[in-house]
Amino acid sequence: MKKILFSLLYSSLIIRGIAQDEINYPDISEVIDDLVVSDKKLDFKGSVLIAKGDQIMHHKNYGLDRSRDYSFWIGSLSKQFCAAAILRLQDEGLLSVSDPISKFIEVPEPWQSITLHQLLTHTSGLPDNYAADGISNQKEALNALLANKVDPSKKYSYSNDGYQLLAILIEMISGKTYDEFLQEVFFQPLEMTATGISGDGKKWGLLNIPSSRKSKDSSPQDWSSNYGYKGSTGILSSTGDLMKWKKALFSNQVLSDKATSLLFTKHVQKTEEVFYGYGWNVFDTSNGEIIVHSGADDFIDHNSTFRHYKDKDVTIIVLSNDGIHKGTEKSRVIASKLIPILFSR
16 A cells, blocks of 8 residues: 655645645545545445644545535544533633532532542542433432542542533533533534534534434434433534534634643543543654544444644544444544554655
8 A cells, every 4th residue: 555654745735835724635535545445344434534734634424425514423522522611611710620519519528529620530539320311400410420429539530420510510600501502602603513412402403413223313413401411422523523623722712722731731640651631632652642532332333533643733533423343443443544644654
């Protein structure tokens, strides 16, 4: 397979004076097409976007209508939006990430010292029980989450419950529903028209959601509102919209520079090499620092991965509606295959 040095491709575009936001550069697109399509056992279905800086170099659907903009269930990649919402409220002076949650709600004694920062970094000691799953009433969801037993001795323990609690706090502090806050503060101003939330009833528009073997023709927009999906998961988005988000985020259109940096700070060590920011994993690679998160929920078969190589300013976004391949989500399989092509030497 022909290998291409990404930086040289980008340089050639600058020399040619091409300034469009989106360029399907023939050489790299042909190589990526070959990589994605040639693996018949993988049989990838989904959308792939690659960018250098703010310039989109490759953007294409595979196994789907190439003329349509599809919205995929992005799973835990949704957590970044919840984290950004908390930081937006901090920018507005309505909270501080160092605040204990007891400042906003009554909590049991073992919860008294838990802070927003700890919920954001999975260091609160909350379990991962999805305690609010299936609950559409805010008060009932809050009570279910507060019934969890916490273990403050835990340094890092991934907790969807923690992000569900953050979503409720966003509602209580902002006076808006979680859906309304994200739409009115983030998605609508950025014209992210292919982005919505599970159970939003198509209030902000009908999304083009590809079916999967498990979801069939069921649309998450038509599902009942569910606090088990707020904060921790439940966002539907497209590769194009996620690129709009990336551009706005890194140019401080969404948050202050200080708040944006907090998203990507190595707050807590997960493993020997991987750290957790606020809704993002951060670690060093042979290609420099990477900011990454993925998402998958097996009940719908959709999955996602978003990788930004900070030092090289390269972004890879892959979304799929086609489950796993040899134990790994297909979006992550494709992203991993792209790396040696984009960073070959």
